[in-house]
Amino acid sequence: MDHIINDEGVINRRNNNINKSDVIKEEGKYYNEKTEPKKAKVIALIFVSLLLDLLAFTMILPLLPSLLDYYNKEEGQGNSLYATLVYAVQGFQKLTGAPDRFSSVLFGGALGSMYSFLQFLTSPIVGSLSDAYGRKPLLLVCLIGIAISHALWSCASTFSIFVLARFIGGLSKANVSLSMAIVTDASDEKTRARGMALIGLAFSIGFIVGPMAGAWFAKTNDVYFGMWGQRPALYALFLSLANIVLVIFFIPETLSKDKRAPLSMSLSKAVEFVSPLHLLKFTAVENLSLHQNKVLSKLGLIYFIYLFIYSGLEFTITFLTHHTFSYTAMQQGKMFLVIGLIMAVLQGGAARRLSPKGAERAARWALILTPLSFLCVALAACNKPPLLSAIAWLWAGLVLFALSTAFAVSCMTSMGAAQAPAAARGAVLGALRSLGALARAAGPLLASAAYWYSGAATTYSFGSIILIVPAVMLFRLKT
Numbered sequence: 313m314d315h316i317i318n319d320e321g322v323i324n325r326r327n328n329n330i331n332k333s334d335v336i337k338e339e340g341k342y343y344n345e346k347t348e349p350k351k352a353k354v355i356a357l358i359f360v361s362l363l364l365d366l367l368a369f370t371m372i373l374p375l376l377p378s379l380l381d382y383y384n385k386e387e388g389q390g391n392s393l394y395a396t397l398v399y400a401v402q403g404f405q406k407l408t409g410a411p412d413r414f415s416s417v418l419f420g421g422a423l424g425s426m427y428s429f430l431q432f433l434t435s436p437i438v439g440s441l442s443d444a445y446g447r448k449p450l451l452l453v454c455l456i457g458i459a460i461s462h463a464l465w466s467c468a469s470t471f472s473i474f475v476l477a478r479f480i481g482g483l484s485k486a487n488v489s490l491s492m493a494i495v496t497d498a499s500d501e502k503t504r505a506r507g508m509a510l511i512g513l514a515f516s517i518g519f520i521v522g523p524m525a526g527a528w529f530a531k532t533n534d535v536y537f538g539m540w541g542q543r544p545a546l547y548a549l550f551l552s553l554a555n556i557v558l559v560i561f562f563i564p565e566t567l568s569k570d571k572r573a574p575l576s577m578s579l580s581k582a583v584e585f586v587s588p589l590h591l592l593k594f595t596a597v598e599n600l601s602l603h604q605n606k607v608l609s610k611l612g613l614i615y616f617i618y619l620f621i622y623s624g625l626e627f628t629i630t631f632l633t634h635h636t637f638s639y640t641a642m643q644q645g646k647m648f649l650v651i652g653l654i655m656a657v658l659q660g661g662a663a664r665r666l667s668p669k670g671a672e673r674a675a676r677w678a679l680i681l682t683p684l685s686f687l688c689v690a691l692a693a694c695n696k697p698p699l700l701s702a703i704a705w706l707w708a709g710l711v712l713f714a715l716s717t718a719f720a721v722s723c724m725t726s727m728g729a730a731q732a733p734a735a736a737r738g739a740v741l742g743a744l745r746s747l748g749a750l751a752r753a754a755g756p757l758l759a760s761a762a763y764w765y766s767g768a769a770t771t772y773s774f775g776s777i778i779l780i781v782p783a784v785m786l787f788r789l790k791t
Contacts, residue, residue, distance in 0.1 A: 354498040357563050358491050359510045364555040365455070365487060366518025368462060368548035371526030375541045376420040378530070383471040394471040397422065408764035411635075421627060421756050423478060430482030431749035436585045436596065438486035439493065439742020443573045443735055447494050448565045450486075455559060457484025459552035466545035489745035493738040496729040497566035505671035505726045509659050512722035516656035520649060573598055573735040591747055592616065597732075597739040604731045608740060610789050611731070612747055615724055618679060618782040619751035622720075624759025625686050625775045626713075631760075632693060632768050637703065647710065654714035659722070666723070668730060672791065675723035678716040679783035683776040685712035690772035721748070727791065 372379075383394050401419050404410070410418060442450040461481030468474035488511075495507035529544040584596035594600065594608045633639040633647065666674055688709030691697045697705050725744060732740035762771045 351498040351503075354564065354566060355495055355503075355507050355510060357558065358494050358498075359514050361555055361558055361563065362488070362491050362511060362514040363518055364551045364558070365458065366514055367522045367525065368458070368551040368555075369481075370518050370522025371529070371544045371548050372465070372541065374523045374527040375530055375544060376423075379474070379541055380419055383474065386470070392471065393475065404761075405764075408761050410760070410764040418760060421760060423475075425753045425757055427478055427482040427485070428749045428753035430479065431485045432746045432753060433586055434483050435486045435489045435746040435749060436591060436739060436742040439489050439738035439740075439745070440573075440585065440596065442490055442493060442567070442738035442742075446565045446567050446569075446572065447490055447497065447738065448559065448563065451490045451494070451563075452556065452559055454484045454487035454490065455552065455556045457481070458487065459549060459556060460484075462545055462549040462552050466542050466549060468545075485749075486742065486745070489742045490738065492725060492729070492741045492745070494563075494566050496732070496737050496741065497734065501668050501730065504729055505666040505668060505723065508671070508722040508726040508729070509666065511725075512718065513656060513659040516652050516659055516718075520652035520656065523648075567734065567738075571734040573739075585746075588747075588750060591743050591750075594740065594743055597736050597743060599733050599736045600731075600740075604733075607731050607789065607791055608728060610785065611724065611728055612744060614679075614782045614785045614789070615721075615728075615744055616747045616751050617785075618682070618720065618724075618779065619748045620755045621759075621775050621778050622682060622755070623752040624755035624757075624762075625689075625772060627756035628759050628763045628768070628771065629689070631763055632689065633706075636693060636768065637706065651710060651714040651717075654711065655718040658715065658718035666726075668726070671723040671726045674719040675727060676783070676786050678718075678720035678723065679779070679786050681712050681716035682720065683779035683783065685709045685716055686772045686776040686779065688712060690769050690776060693768035693772060724786075731791070 384398070386394075397419065401422060404418060405412070438450050438454065457480055461477045461479075461484065464473055464477035464480065468477055492508070492511060495511060496504060499507045525547070526541075526544045529547055530541055584590040590596055592609060592612050594605055594612060597605075597608075600608070630644060633644060639647065686709065688705050691700075692702045692705035692709060694702070700708070725741065728740055728744050729737060759771065759775070762774075
């Protein structure tokens with residue numbers, strides 16, 4: 313035998329009598345050397361793919377208020393879909409006491425919750441299908457759906473078309489969990505944390521550059537390109553099409569046929585994929601040992617509780633900075649730019665160099681920092697905060713928030729991937745992503761209601777106390 317692949321993916325020479333093109337042995341199975349992907353290259357290409365997707369996805373974020381103003385002028389009265397949703401948001405405002413000037417933020421939050429809920433429905437199903445049919449075909453299906461959503465946005469002169477675009481985009485957003493599965497396929501225990509950190513880095517760069525690009529393209533808008541953001545939508549469509557080309561021609565399939573799991577889709581199985589209780593227990597995931605299932609069940613619960621509280625408090629920070637500190641849109645943008653830069657530096661540097669045990673330690677300390685960050689924000693919301701000024705407490709909280717966010721999700725995802733065999737990796741990461749999407753769908757709605765009903769200081773104080781629970785649970789988790 314000419315070559316053997318060791319645990320680090322390095323090919324060692326064994327016998328010079330056999331040609332290099334002969335089969336090689338990996339984990340007791342034989343593959344043709346030409347089919348073995350260059351792992352570092354695959355991870356780099358997935359990073360580029362995710363970056364293209366996130367740049368396109370985040371372009372709409374700074375435009376949502378103006379888009380909603382446009383649809384309000386066009387369809388705000390009568391029996392339109394927009395008028396119906398406005399009526400529902402106004403009911404929520406009256407119930408919680410939220411001021412009228414935040415109606416567009418609440419409206420945008422409702423659309424964001426819909427988007428996250430659709431991800432919750434599709435991520436584990438698509439992940440399981442990728443375990444049976446391969447990552448690449450399902451990734452292409454998702455990217456085509458995303459491109460269709462951007463194309464619909466580019467011609468969304470009515471609110472119904474805009475909502476349809478967001479609906480299709482939400483259903484197609486399982487590409488993120490598929491990208492995580494590909495990174496896990498193309499890495500080993502020593503490099504998995506580095507790959508997940510690159511995914512986190514793609515998110516940081518995307519959320520720094522994408523909104524700025526969307527705002528810039530919208531500034532160059534004119535009557536010909538429509539008031540619903542047609543120009544940014546067309547650029548987002550271009551990035552999505554470039555992403556499809558990248559995946560078709562440059563990203564190989566990373567799950568070999570002999571490692572794929574047989575697909576046994578039934579009605580009961582489909583229910584397990586969308587049932588929160590079943591997702592938390594990972595009952596829809598096959599090929600797990602009892603120990604793996606036990607660890608993943610505990611990790612999934614930690615992941616859900618953390619993101620449920622975290623995403624809600626994160627969403628209401630914009631209320632606090634507007635309401636208490638009178639931040640303008642430009643000041644908000646600078647605030648998130650600083651947060652994004654801190655995260656990008658950490659994810660591009662320290663997080664990429666973490667060992668498997670290092671990723672576990674980083675996840676634990678990140679979950680400890682999160683309640684401290686929101687406790688600082690709670691002090692900033694007080695009338696007369698102790699020791700420091702309100703603005704100093706706010707920025708102390710935001711810096712701690714950036715430090716914890718840089719490691720928490722990517723390191724917990726790396727821990728989950730480490731517990732998944734190759735044949736179940738897509739389903740496991742899809743289930744985790746789905747739990748996160750469900751948390752992000754429900755968290756902002758509950759936190760918004762608490763914020764306007766009980767006040768900022770109370771909301772952040774109780775939130776920081778609850779966030780101690782997943783931190784303690786993760787410290788006690790034995791992998």
